[in-house]
Amino acid sequence: MPEKKDDTKKKATKKETKKQPEKRQKKEKQKEERPKEEKQKEEAKEILPPLDFSSLILPFYTQALIKLGLAKDPISDTMAENLELVKRLIDLLDLLKKRTEGNLEPEEEKLLVSCIHQLRMAYMEKAKIINL
Numbered sequence: 001m002p003e004k005k006d007d008t009k010k011k012a013t014k015k016e017t018k019k020q021p022e023k024r025q026k027k028e029k030q031k032e033e034r035p036k037e038e039k040q041k042e043e044a045k046e047i048l049p050p051l052d053f054s055s056l057i058l059p060f061y062t063q064a065l066i067k068l069g070l071a072k073d074p075i076s077d078t079m080a081e082n083l084e085l086v087k088r089l090i091d092l093l094d095l096l097k098k099r100t101e102g103n104l105e106p107e108e109e110k111l112l113v114s115c116i117h118q119l120r121m122a123y124m125e126k127a128k129i130i131n132l
Contacts, residue, residue, distance in 0.1 A: 053108040057093065061115045064089040068122050083127055090119050 049055040065071045069081040
């Protein structure tokens with residue numbers, strides 16, 4: 001009887017050795033697939049903006065640049081002008097400047113004033129109010 005147990009042990013080890021390369025291949029494939037899945041998950045995640053004053057200004061500024069035709073719309077991948085909307089966005093930034101007057105850090109105020117100035121100059125050039 002002990003001999004039969006040894007035979008079954010030998011058979012089991014032979015089966016295990018046959019399965020080991022298959023298991024290794026599966027593990028390697030899983031490792032290869034993980035980076036792809038992780039990249040897809042990272043791409044699917046939305047980027048959270050930092051919690052600072054620039055996070056309020058930059059979306060308006062970027063949208064105004066797109067509507068001035070100075071940058072492509074990332075959604076439609078086209079260049080489109082809408083000067084009426086640009087004027088509204090500039091007015092919103094100007095309103096924000098007036099409402100936060102005296103409460104901003106020097107860097108925040110400089111950023112806001114700079115964005116408003118750049119957008120006004122680009123708007124006046126596009127609207128043919130001035131020629132630069």
